[in-house]
Amino acid sequence: MTEKGPPDQAARVRPRLEALIPAAILVLRVALRRTPWFFDWMIVLSLYWILYVFLAGRRERTFVTVGVMLLLLGIYLWRVLPILADTFLFCL
C-alpha cells in the first residue's frame, strides 16, 4: 500500500507491518525457549503486541492490557512467592 492510498486502507496495513516484529520475536522465542512457554514473558509480550496493534478500540485495548498485566503478575507471584515465604520463616 502506498502513501496515496485511502486512509482506512493505510491504517489497516500499518498494524500488519508492525505485527511482523512481535511475530518474528515469537517465532524466535518459541524456537529458542528454555523455560516452559507459559512462564515466558517474551512470548506473552509478543502475543500482547500482536493483539494490541490489531485491536483499535480503547475498551478492547484496556481489557487486553489489564489482562496481560494480571497474567504477568500471576506468573511472577507463582514463581517468587514460595521463595519469599521461605525467607520470612527462616529469618524471623
Add this chain to the structure above:
Amino acid sequence: MRMIGLLIGNLAVLLGSHALLRRVRTGETSSDAVLFLLLRLTLISAMVLVAAAAGLLSPSWLTVASIVALAALLWNGEHRHLPRFRLPDVGKGVLVFAVVLVARSLIQVWIFAPFQRDALTYHLPKIGEWIQHEGFTREWGLDLRSTFPSGFELIETWWVAFLHHDVLIEMAGLEFLLLGFLSVVDLCRRMGIAPRFAFLGGLLYALTPGICLQATSCLNDAPAAALWTATAALILGRAPWSLLVLPVALGFGVKPTYGYAIPGLALLAFWWRPRSATRWTLGIAALALAVGSTWYVRNAVVYGNPLYPMGPKGISVQEGHVAQRFGPSVHGLVENLSRVAETRIDDHLGPYDPELPYISGWGPATFAVGLIAVFLAIRTDPSMRRLAAAFGVSLLSVLLLVVFDPWFLRYVLFFPALFAIASAKLAGDLPEASMIVWAALLFEFAGTCIPGRFPFGAVTELAAQPWRQRTLYPQPQLRDIAVLGFLEHPGDEVKIYPLYGPDFSRRIVLLRAASPDQLLDVLRREGLKYLYCPKDHELLQDCLARNRISRLGGGLFAVK
C-alpha cells in the same frame, strides 16, 4: 550528648545546603529537591574529608565544627529563607503509605546491623580504621578492594562518627534512597506526568526490591544508581552544565561503574542541552570535583595508578580469578543480556537480597506493569522514546563492560527507574492499571522487610540485643580482648568489620608478614597478646611449632 552533636551537625548541613540552593536553584520544585539533597551529600562528604584529613574525626571536634557552622548560618539569617513545609498534594492514601514506608525504613536502620559480605570484608573496615584513629590512616584494609573509591563510606562515616557507634550507619543508604525517589519524581514531572502519579513513580522506584534492600545493606550500588538518576533528572531539567558536575563527580566517587553508564547520560545531554554556568554553580562544581576525585588522586599517589586495583588484566582479588575485566567484551554483553531475559528478570532463582545473587531485584511492578508500560510509552510519546533510548544505551554500555557473574545486575540498578516512570505514566492514563501497580507495590513492601540471606533467626536475635551491643557476629570468644592482631589467609575473605565491635572499641592490627619471623616481629612490636586467623595460615604453623603462639580455638591464638 553525642546524639545532640549528630542533630546539630545535620541541622548545620541542612541549613548550609539550603543556603547554597538559594544561589543555584532551578525554579522547578522537583528539580530543586534533587539539587538540595545532592548539595547536602556534597557538604557532608567535604566535611568528613576535611575532618579525617586533619585528624579531627572525633565526636567532640565534629560537634564543635557543627555548632560553629550552625551559628554562622543563623547569624547570616539563613533560617529566615527556609520554605514553609507543605504536604505534597498526592492523596491521603498515598501519603499514609509513604509515611509507613519511612517508618519501616527507620526501624530497619535501628534493628539491622551490617551483614553483607562485601561490606564486612572491604567497604566498612576502613571506616573502623578512620573512626579509631580519628582520621585517615595509611592502613585501609587487607583486601585489595579496600582501595576502591569510598564516596559512600564518607556518608556512612558521618552517621557513625558523632556517636562512635554504627547503630545508624544504614542512614547513609536511606539518604540515597531518598535521592533516587526524588530523582524519579522529577523525571516523571519532566515527562509531563501529574504530581500525584509522579509521586507514585518515585515510590515504585524506591520500593524496587534491589534498590530498597540495598539502602539498608551498606552497599554502594544503589547509591551509584541514585546518582545516575539524579544526573538524568538534572539534564532533563536543563540545569547548567556546571551543576551536572555535582552528581557526576559524586557518582565517580561512590563507584567507578557509574562511569560505565555515562553514554546514556551523554545522549540525554545531547537532546536536552545544559544551560551555561554561573559563578556559584562553578564553585559548587569545583567542590564536588574535589570530593569525587579524592580516591583517584590517592590511588595515583600511593599506587601510581588512579584506577588501582584495576589494571590491564582487570581486578584479580584471588589468584587465577578475575573479579572485573578491563575493557569491553561483546561476548560478555550477549551473555549478560541473555541471562537478564532468561532467568534474572522474574527473580525466581533466589530470595530478594541486596547482593542480587541470580536475580535482577526489579520486582513484580517492573515485570507485571513496567514491561507493558514501557512498550506503550515508547510507542506513543517521543520524549519517553528518547528517555528510554538513553536508559537502554547506558544498560548496554554497563553490560558490555562488566563480567558475567551471579550479581552483575547490581551495576544497572538505575534501569528499573525507566519502568517506574513508564508505569506512573500508564497509571495516570489507565485507572485499571493503577490497581495492579498498587498490588505490586504492596507485595514489594512486604517482600523487602527482611534481606533474603539474613542468617537463621537473625531479625529476632538482632531485635533482642541492646543497641549498644547489636551485631550479627558477636564473637563471644573475643569479648575481653581490647587489641587484636588479624592475619588473613590469602585464599580467604574474612568478614573483618565485626571484629572492631559496633562501638569500635576493639583495636584491630592488620598483619602483613612474608615470613614467620616477620610475623613474630610485628606481634612483638605492636605488643599484641592475641591473634585472630579463622583459616589456617602457613605462617602460623611455624609459630605454633616454635611454641611462640598457642591455639585457643575459633581462629583465636594467644601470643606467648
